[in-house]
Amino acid sequence: MRALLPGPEYVPDPGDVPNGVVIDTWPTGRLAEIEFYVPDYVFAVEPFAVMAQMPALRVVQLLTAGYEHAEPYVPPGVTLCNARGVHDTSTAELAVALTLAAITGLGDYARAQLSGEWLDGFRDALADKTVLILGYGAIGGAVERRLAGFEVEVVRVARSARAGVSAYTELPALLPTADVVILTLPLTSETRGMVGRDFLAALPDRALVVNVARGPIVDTGALLAEVGAGRLRAALDVTDPEPLPADHPLWRAPGVLISPHVGGTSSAFLPRARRLVCDQLRRYAAGEPLANVIRTSG
Numbered sequence: 001m002r003a004l005l006p007g008p009e010y011v012p013d014p015g016d017v018p019n020g021v022v023i024d025t026w027p028t029g030r031l032a033e034i035e036f037y038v039p040d041y042v043f044a045v046e047p048f049a050v051m052a053q054m055p056a057l058r059v060v061q062l063l064t065a066g067y068e069h070a071e072p073y074v075p076p077g078v079t080l081c082n083a084r085g086v087h088d089t090s091t092a093e094l095a096v097a098l099t100l101a102a103i104t105g106l107g108d109y110a111r112a113q114l115s116g117e118w119l120d121g122f123r124d125a126l127a128d129k130t131v132l133i134l135g136y137g138a139i140g141g142a143v144e145r146r147l148a149g150f151e152v153e154v155v156r157v158a159r160s161a162r163a164g165v166s167a168y169t170e171l172p173a174l175l176p177t178a179d180v181v182i183l184t185l186p187l188t189s190e191t192r193g194m195v196g197r198d199f200l201a202a203l204p205d206r207a208l209v210v211n212v213a214r215g216p217i218v219d220t221g222a223l224l225a226e227v228g229a230g231r232l233r234a235a236l237d238v239t240d241p242e243p244l245p246a247d248h249p250l251w252r253a254p255g256v257l258i259s260p261h262v263g264g265t266s267s268a269f270l271p272r273a274r275r276l277v278c279d280q281l282r283r284y285a286a287g288e289p290l291a292n293v294i295r296t297s298g
Contacts, residue, residue: 001036002022002030002056003021003035004031004038005023005038006039006040006041006047012274016282026040026047032054036284037054037059039060039063041063041265041273058079059284060074060078061277061280062081063083063086064264065083065086065087065264066214068187079293080293080294080295081293082294083276086264086272087264087269087272088139089142089266089268090264090266090269094237095212096147098212098237098257099180102210102255103180104123104125104126105119124206126180127150127151129153129179130154130155130179131153131179131180131182132178134182134185135213136165137184137185139212140158140185143182144156157170157171168190177204178204178207179204179206179207179208180210181203181209182212183212183213184212184213185217191214192216193216196222197222201226205231206231208232209234210234211236211237214238228253236259243260
């Protein structure tokens with residue numbers, strides 16, 4: 001069995017390569033022989049479109065938790081797996097960092113530093129706030145663990161209700177109590193535009209929307225109307241459109257803090273991605289069920 005990985009940094013140590021597995025790294029001239037493929041951690045078209053040249057392909061292992069960008073390119077009959085668990089650490093860290101920075105005004109202080117302005121005065125705190133985590137999966141749980149100790153009340157919301165977790169259908173009753181909403185949900189037909197005019201209008205004044213999920217989950221126009229009026233605040237690692245054009249009004253909107261989609265790109269990523277690739281290769285070579293299956297070959 002021949003596997004194609006995006007670079008040598010993902011290749012398991014020699015003793016961890018399963019018997020019978022031959023590993024190529026990108027680029028390779030043996031696309032027709034590739035059975036197990038790990039596309040690069042990018043959102044460009046090329047690493048996904050190349051699957052059309054892999055007639056022997058059986059498994060696609062993504063390095064992202066989201067998979068909407070890759071799904072159209074995965075041939076029928078090929079098993080698609082995502083990288084659930086790989087990004088929990090770095091994305092949760094960024095979600096909490098953005099929350100703290102936006103709540104306490106660190107972005108304002110950073111801008112004031114450039115002009116030598118001593119911007120003192122009263123500031124907000126995260127303590128005693130209600131934080132609603134929308135999309136309570138692996139990343140949402142990681143966010144909650146990192147919020148422990150900040151003296152906040154956490155409200156968990158997911159697509160379906162379960163013990164301690166409310167369903168999307170309960171949002172109208174929950175949003176008016178939320179001081180912070182952290183988005184960690186996948187982009188689907190159901191969640192696209194979910195955070196729109198009615199959703200935002202239900203939030204209390206000065207509430208903070210933190211998006212470390214996908215940009216199109218939020219209606220950008222509706223968000224601009226709320227932050228432009230000074231009623232809500234936002235901290236965004238993802239935007240719609242993305243990358244955000246230099247002249248886009250979100251850059252200069254009051255109460256908005258933006259990072260350039262860096263939720264997964266930290267030093268925590270590679271060790272966890274490498275472990276996942278190694279484990280999935282072992283499972284596949286041994287005929288064991290794969291982890292994180294989004295779509296099966298059956």
